[in-house]
Amino acid sequence: MYLLQASGNAAGISGPLFFGTLGMFLMAIGIVVFVIFHQRKVIRYQMQMKKLEDEKQQMLLQASIRFQEEERQRIAADLHDDAGPLLATARLYLNENLIHQEPAIQLQSIYNAKQIIDDAIQLIRNISHSLMPPTLKNFGLESAMTDLFQKISGAGTLNASARFHDYRQRIKLEQELLIFRILQELVANILKHSNSGFIHLTQNANGNKLYFRIHHDGQGITQAEFDKLNHFSTGLGLKNIQSRINVLKGRIFFEIDSSHTYYKVTIEVPKEVTVSH
């Protein structure tokens, strides 16, 4: 640069050339430095986001595993504590000494054993139904949800109704079960926490998407609260909802209406129609 200035001053043209060249050079260097630093910043931000997302996924995975373990423990407890003693009692009635008893006592014992076996059958059926509701399997999501809402309404404490507007063709059973579980969990949460007077479920479809919306007039949560609870709460309910939504590749929105009179939860899931044979 000293050379440039020295020779340029003698010719009298070096000023604009020198500053122009220097300016362009600095501009080029500035652009390159800006690009490098900006990209580093963006990459750092992306990595932070990825880390958060990974943590969230891990939490959902752990919640899902814990839920499965709890479910297994519950079934094991039901079988061990309820079905086991029932069958053992029935066995007592039907022991070898029964043939030495009088016919009246024999009849009474057989009747009692039959009653107990009926109870055991009913108990096993209940366990089976809790795993896969028969109404859902045989008649579909619409019937299962209507059935559930009728039972809730039948209890008399609140008004519950379900209306399916566009559900002419059933979706895959696995999808129906997941949606049923999500809606069941949402309804259970509303019954448990919201203190509402009515719950209304509506279903609709648009293109390849299915929409389910639950309205209620109790104390609900908004999307921000859902995200917060989902991330920090130790409870399993909301995490299970989120992991099921992820499995369905769907979305869920928790909102409060503008008049602040009722809350709504909307679920959006892609439709996977069953192939009819």
Place this chain on the structure above:
Amino acid sequence: MYCILNNGFAYYVFAIAKFKERYFIYEIFTIIELGCFLFYIKQIIKNKKLVKYPQFIFVIFLAFDIIDYFFLRQDKSFNSTTTGIEAVLIITFCLYYFYEQLKEANTLLIYTTHDFWIIIGFLIYSSGTFFLYLYAETTLQDQAFRRQYVIINSVFFLLKNILFSIAMFMKPEPKSEPDFPNDSLMSDWNNIRSFKNVN
């Protein structure tokens, strides 16, 4: 070695042009230089809509250069207009390349790629010699300016070649995707195992 060969060739071309007064060699050199750059940028631009523009621009530039040389320019000793336009085009495409890189969600650091060093080589050379070439047509006869011309041009030429050399000697770009796509499955499996062990 690359720098010496490149510089030597450039000086050979300019020497022929100057001493034998075959100034059309400047035009050919400029056209080839821009052609090579546009061909290169066409390969690295990711926006499919813009891929056809380099060849389109090259044809327009070629037509303009011919018209300028045969019909517009009086003094044919240096082509300031076309080299100025060439520099503007190169700077514009370099900026577009950077814009594309910033826009793209890429986890690969930009300076670990060959393309980055080649592009900044072009950018710095074109920016640094932009004013020099603009002045050259009118003042190249001036002895003092010619000295400045040689110094500035050589410095940026050398800088460009150093940057190109960095690009050439760089290690192959690291892959942005893991070699084993089953890694995620393994990590899930490990999560399950660690969770069971904890409980």
